[in-house]
Amino acid sequence: MGQVLQGIALTFAGPKRWRTYGVALGLGTIITAFYLVMLPSSAVGGFSLIALHYLTPGLALAAAALGYGFALALAINAGAVAQRNRTAGVVGVGGLLAAVLPGSLCCTSIIPSLLAAFGASVPTILGTTGKIASIFAVYEGGFIAASIAGVALSIVLAARSRAATCSLPTHQRGSQ
Amino acid sequence: MKALRSIAFTTTLLFLAAFAGVLAAEPPGEGQPAPAFTYNLLDGSRLSPGTLHGHPYVLWMVATWCPSCQTGSNVVASHITFLRAHGVRIVEMQLANDLGQPGPGLASFHKAVGKSASSPNWYWGELTEAQTAALDPKGDMDLYYLVDAHGKIVAVSGNPAATWDAIAHFATTAP
Numbered sequence: 001m002g003q004v005l006q007g008i009a010l011t012f013a014g015p016k017r018w019r020t021y022g023v024a025l026g027l028g029t030i031i032t033a034f035y036l037v038m039l040p041s042s043a044v045g046g047f048s049l050i051a052l053h054y055l056t057p058g059l060a061l062a063a064a065a066l067g068y069g070f071a072l073a074l075a076i077n078a079g080a081v082a083q084r085n086r087t088a089g090v091v092g093v094g095g096l097l098a099a100v101l102p103g104s105l106c107c108t109s110i111i112p113s114l115l116a117a118f119g120a121s122v123p124t125i126l127g128t129t130g131k132i133a134s135i136f137a138v139y140e141g142g143f144i145a146a147s148i149a150g151v152a153l154s155i156v157l158a159a160r161s162r163a164a165t166c167s168l169p170t171h172q173r174g175s176q
Numbered sequence: 177m178k179a180l181r182s183i184a185f186t187t188t189l190l191f192l193a194a195f196a197g198v199l200a201a202e203p204p205g206e207g208q209p210a211p212a213f214t215y216n217l218l219d220g221s222r223l224s225p226g227t228l229h230g231h232p233y234v235l236w237m238v239a240t241w242c243p244s245c246q247t248g249s250n251v252v253a254s255h256i257t258f259l260r261a262h263g264v265r266i267v268e269m270q271l272a273n274d275l276g277q278p279g280p281g282l283a284s285f286h287k288a289v290g291k292s293a294s295s296p297n298w299y300w301g302e303l304t305e306a307q308t309a310a311l312d313p314k315g316d317m318d319l320y321y322l323v324d325a326h327g328k329i330v331a332v333s334g335n336p337a338a339t340w341d342a343i344a345h346f347a348t349t350a351p
Binding site: 045112116123131 | 239241242245247248271272273274275276277279305308314315316317318334335337338
């Protein structure tokens with residue numbers, strides 16, 4: 001935990017810290033705005049501003065956690081010039097994508113269209129669409145929780161990597 | 177190279193077959209008459225085409241596990257008096273077998289909407305497999321048809337929670 005905090009502190013230290021603050025805040029706000037619409041969109045069957053009517057405090061918090069969390073992970077990773085943690089990036093992006101799934105795949109025409117594109121017959125489409133789409137409806141909360149966990153993990157991985165890099169002597173950093 | 181060619185050929189054939197299948201399974205469109213089905217209702221009665229004839233109505237297909245269908249039902253519930261005042265009926269039908277994944281069921285879905293769900297201009301029932309294949313061959317959830325008093329489809333859309341304005345416009349302008 002100490003290493004994670006140290007990694008975060010290192011990211012926002014130094015002469016370029018205001019630029020880092022600005023980029024993290026700006027990017028975080030853009031991603032959060034997207035998720036403020038995306039997370040409640042399963043209630044209206046697709047990405048639409050009308051979804052904002054169905055935004056709950058819990059979903060708003062989740063959107064902020066995803067948006068600012070991912071921006072933080074990115075800022076930490078971007079600052080770790082000597083040793084960027086690729087795993088952190090993959091986990092963070094995976095988290096962001098997982099949060100998009102319920103709103104885009106449940107109750108939209110994407111799944112039946114994909115089934116049709118793969119040559120499924122009408123009875124197969126009518127008997128299979130629900131089996132797939134309902135997973136995203138039933139486990140929507142789980143998908144969002146997993147996404148937040150993914151983003152949190154990417155922060156931890158990036159911050160630990162950043163702190164570890166900075167604790168190395170200068171001549172060893174160059175060889176990383 | 178030969179293997180690549182045969183993969184490309186097979187893929188093309190598959191997509192053509194899928195495309196042909198999708199074209200063959202077109203649901204009724206705007207300007208066409210709505211299919212004259214008799215629907216099985218939740219209370220055990222049947223809704224015949226004669227009952228609907230002469231009234232504009234919204235024929236709406238839902239799955240009971242679908243959150244946008246539940247939200248849409250709540251939106252319709254909040255406007256059911258308005259629809260009734262304009263003589264518009266809602267025919268909300270559960271897709272056969274909930275599109276392959278049984279949800280909580282129509283009775284539970286109906287109950288969650290509250291008292292408005294029992295409005296006399298709101299019919300609740302379940303489509304047979306044949307009706308589902310005819311009305312919604314593409315397996316879209318939350319799809320609805322706006323049908324005028326002459327039984328003609330005026331518009332096909334989806335997600336009443338997101339498109340309520342179109343239903344309200346239909347209610348005030350439908351012949």
